[in-house]
Amino acid sequence: MTDTSKRESRNEKEKKHELVRYLGVASTVGINMVVSTFVGFALGYWVLDRYLNSYPWFTIILTFLGIVAGFKYLFRIARKAEGKDEG
DSSP, rough: OHHHHHHHHHHEEEEEEEEHHHHHHHHHHHHHHHHHHHHHHHHHIIIHHHHTTTTHHHHHHHHHHHHEEEEHHHHHHHHHHHHHHHO
């Protein structure tokens, strides 16, 4: 095996690892959007609105806050992917 073929195989492996990493990040963002929205809904509906008898106000507010939290995570990951955020 020559040096050029070794370098090409390393580059292909690095590209595959990078693709898998990006797919993992993308799936994490999708899962986080669904989970944060559901947690907001669940807290509003099953916890607060049932015990405080205030349906549908806490359900609406906390579902909206869950959606906002999901988008906040999405934007943080996008900034990190662009290299603007180091932490």
